[in-house]
Structure formats: C-alpha cells, structure tokens
Amino acid sequence: MDLLNYAFMQRALLAAVLVGITAPAIGVYLVQRRQALMGDGIGHVAMTGVGLGFLLSWSPVWMATLVSVLGAVLMELIRWYGRTRGDIALAMLFYGGMAGGVMLINLAPGGTNANLMSFLFGSLSTVSQEDITAICVLAAFVIVMTLALRRQLFAVSQDEEFARVTGLPVRALNLLTAVTAAVTVTVAMRVVGLLLVSALMVVPVAAAQQLTRSFAATFALAVALGVTVTIGGTITSYYQDVPPGATIVLLAIAAFMLLTALATPLARRRAKAAVTAAADPAECVIPGAAEAAGAGVARDTVPASRGSAEGSAG
Amino acid sequence: MTEPVISLRGVRAELGSRTVLRGIDLTVNRGEVVALLGANGSGKSTAVRTVIGQVPVTDGEIELFGTPRRRFREWRRLGYVPQRTTAAGGVPATVTEVVASGRLSRARLGILRRADHEAIRRAIDLVGLADRAKDSVNALSGGQHQRVLIARALASEPELLIMDEPMAGVDLASQEVLARTLRGEVARGTTVLLVLHELGPLEPLIDRAVVLRDGCVLHDGPPPKAVGQHALPGHDHVHPHAAPGTEPVRTGLLS
DSSP states (O other): GGGSSHHHHHHHHHHHHHHHHHHHHHHHHHTTOTTTTTHHHHHHHHHHHHHHHHHHSSSSHHHHHHHHHHHHHHHHHHHHOOOSSSHHHHHHHHHHHHHHHHHHHHHHOOHHHHHHHHHHHHOOOTTTTTHHHHHHHHOOOOOOOHHTTTHHHHHHOOOOOHHHEEEEOOOHHHHHHHHHHHHHHHHHHHTTTTHHHHHHHHHHHHTTTTSSSSHHHHHHHHHHHHHHHHHHHHHHHHHHHHHHHHHHHHHHHHHHHHHHHHHHHHHHHHHHHHHHSSSSSSSSOOOHHHHHHTTSSSSOOOOOOHHHHHHHHO | OOOOOEEEEEEEEEEEEEEEEHHHHHHHEEEEEEEEEETSSSHHHHHHHHTSSSOEEEEEEEEEEEGGGGOOOOGEEEEEEEESSSOSSSOOBHHHHHHHGGTTTTTTGGGGOOOHHHHHHHHHHHTGGGGGGBBBBGGGGGGHHHHHHHHHHHHTSSSSHHHHHHTOOOHHHHHHHOOOOOOOOHHHTTTEHHHHHGGGGGGGOOOEEEEEEETEEEEEEOOOOOGGGGGGGTTOOOOOOOOOOOOOOSSOOOO
16 A cells, blocks of 8 residues: 555545545435435635635635535525525526636636636645545544434424424424535535535435335435545546545445346345235235225225425425 | 413414414313314414414414413423424435434433433334334435424423324325324323325324314304215325425525
8 A cells, every 4th residue: 555655645634534424424414304415505706715715815715615614504594585486596506606716716826727726616626635634624524413412403404393382493404415515515625626516415315225125224324425436536536546526426426326236136025024014015906896895986096106206306 | 281381362363464263262282182274275274383482473372281371381291293395404414314313302401311212212112113213314215204293392290292294295104103102102191293285094093173264263163074975985185285384485595
C-alpha cells in the first residue's frame, strides 16, 4: 500500500471514508421522505458558496457550507409556504445557485472555471489539510445527528402528519434534515464533487434496500456500501489516474445492479412465502357469483402492491 | 360520563378558498364511541383534522381534554389513525419500526426503554400481526397496512382514539380484526371518534352518530339505520379517495 505514504492520499482516503458514511446516512432519510434529489439541488446552490470563497479568498469549504445551509433552509421555507409554484421557486434557487457560482468564480482574481471543475467532479490531490479539518468537523455533526435523532427523523420521514400528532417538533426536524443534507454536500464536495454528491446519498440506499426488510438494516448496509465504494473508487482513481467522483458513482451503480440481480430470486422466494403464510391472496381475485349476489357488487381483493401507486406519485 | 374529551364549538374551516366547515358543534364525552358520517366532501375528514391541528380553524373553539387545542401538549393521550392506503415510506421498514414511531410521544428524547418495547409488542399483538412483526410493511396487504397504522396509534396507550376511515379498502378478515381490536379498546374505557363512510361492521360499538352535510351538522344522536342497498348484509364500499385540496402539491423534486 504505497499510496498511504503520500500525505495527500491519507487525507483523500480519510475524506472518502467520511463521505462514504455521511452521504448514505442522511440519504436514507431523504429517500424515505421521497426527496431523493434534494442533495442535487443543494449541490447546485453550494456552487455559489465555492464562488464566493474564491472571490473573497476565504475557505471554499466553509463558504459552501454556509451558502448551502442557507439554501437548504430556504428550500424548507418554500416547501412550507410556496404551495402553488414551489417547483418553479426551487428551479430558480438551483439554477440561480449554479449560475452564481460560475459568475463569481470568473470575477475572482485569477479564478477560472478550471478551479470550479475540481469542486464539480471531485479531485484527490486538492484535499488540503485545512479542508480535512473542516470535513472531519462537519462529518461528526452529520453522524451525531443521523444516529442520535434516528427515531424522530424516521417518524417524520415516514409520516409527517402522524409525527405532528405525536407531538414531535416536525418543522424543526425538517429543517434539521435539510441542514444536515447541506452539510453532507460540503463534506462530499472535495472527493465526489458537487454534481455527483447526490448519487452517493441515493444509490447506496437504493442498492441496500434490494436486500433489506428493515430500516435499521437498510441504514447499516447503505453506509457499508457507501464506505466500500468511496474507498474502492479513491484507490482506483489513484492507480488508474481517473476522476474519483465518477469512479465512485460508477462503482455505486455497479453495486446497485449486482444487488438487484442477487435480490430478484430472493424477492420471488419471499413473495411466495408471504402468499402461503397470509390469508390474503397476492393478486386480484373476484369471488364466485354466489358470494357476491348478496352484495350486488363484486368485491376485488386489493392487490399487495397497492402501495406503489402512492409511491410513484412522489 | 359527561366530561368532554373533545369539544368543538362553532368551528369554521377553509381549505384554500373553499369553506369546508360552516360552524360545527361536536362533543365527545369520556368513554363514548362517536361516528362521524357523511358523504364525500361533507367535511368529516376536515373536522377531525381541525381537532388534531392539521387544518387551521378560521373561527370557533376546539378543546381537547378541557385544554384549548392551541395549548394542548399531552399528545400521548391521543392516538391518531390517518386516512392512508399505505403505511410504507420510500425505504423498507418493518412493522415493529413503524409501530415504534407511535410510542415516541411517551419516550423522552426518542429513547425507547423496556416498557416502551413491551407496549409496542402489545400493540402489534392487538391487531393480530405478531407473526409479521419483523416483516417489511411493503410485503403486507391493504388491510394489514391499516392494522399497522392502528397499532401505531395504540402504541402510546391512548385515552382517545381518532380514526379517519379505518375501514376504507380493508378486506373482510382485517375488518374483523379491527372491529375486535376496537371492541377491546372501548371495553377498557377508551374514547373513540371515528370518521366512517358507513357504519358497517362497527355498528354495534357506536354510541352516537354525527352526520355532516355541506360542512354543517345534520344529525347528532343514535346511529341512523342503513337503508336500501347500503343495508344489505356484506355490502362494502371500497373507494379510497382523498378530499380535493388535502393532498399537498407534489413538485416531484421536493415532495
């Protein structure tokens, strides 16, 4: 492992591990509340922060954290109040953020879009000592939040209306989710890049749930997959001289496809077991006319997959 | 017996610009089982949603356990079953995990102790899903989803149960389990407010029916007798629906 002799690789690997833990850890709640692409939006907004960092010669990581947290809070506010044209407002926020980043970095002394590239798609050699300190602090925040408040975040992400009736501070928890997602974006920015960060929040979770039945197992497996692909991608990127962000995301997608292929026979076996165990038939059954005569209306047994109709609406 | 658990006086509410409730009076006393009946769009779902604070009230007063709703904080005394066709979210979750979120109103800082885990197990047992406790809710039928939602409401061992169409889209086997569960709760002295499309298999349990039409109380008294096709044995309405305007606008990106 000669790569560990280089200080920049030590930093890159540490950052990669932290990204592998934090991105799926918050991503699982985003996927649960069907906001899988929220990380992508925050990533766009964070570009303005990077641009501001260059322009003002401040740390781009901290500036990006500040701006993306503000952007995430704004998104939550739009979700509360902007009922009718919420999607348009979000589009403005996302693309305004991206355009702002490109513009600011061009205005910065000595800044070119080449500087931006490393933030957009990730880069190993540019993770500085200063960055790694910021990444460690921010990752610690994300890990503590997603673990300590897991029951509350689960309840709010599962059923917001019910969570409110159990007396949970739903708005505060929604804001916290958005802020934690924003912080995760900046943690991941240096290694996988702003445009690919959302993939690492979503793909490991999607891959994990091919095999799992419980939320806790999905969380654990998604984090394990996240760490595996970030370390694997970082090492591959070092030896093959390919961009780390793209390598990590492609590895994650490969893991997703592999687990999906493994899961198909498993799901079939489980479905069969469920049908024989449960009294409910898994498919539509129209009972005989004799049974329906009294009712005058034929009754359809609701298929087991009825939940998917609502799922696809989000 | 005359201690009111829920009390609505002259409640008016709007959804968007449409007036849905036009001054409703409704009292549910301790130990009573009250059914809220009415056609689609009569305001029965909106009425219970004002009680739990999901729909803002433009006029009138609501009290829960004698406390004005605005200042009501003892949510653990209340179990709520929302109108849903599914208990599932975007990530797999087991029956136990979903039901456990109903216990959070009694758990300090979200930490579940041994007594909490026992209460969760009891609630799952009550709805007859003990053998499915470790299964993903995605693998359950529509009726079983509804049983999970009811177990979640029962997990906090509430004194008051509010249920929004618990029988909508539920198969016969689950309807019987639900009726039995509810009978047990009522026997323990739990107060129940139910939104129903029709009385159905719960009829023997119901002390009083309040019928709404066009946002006004049309009838408040003994449950009306079903007539016509609705009275035939085995008649069952299965039309899951959501009142217009109650669904949040989904933007796709941030729904």
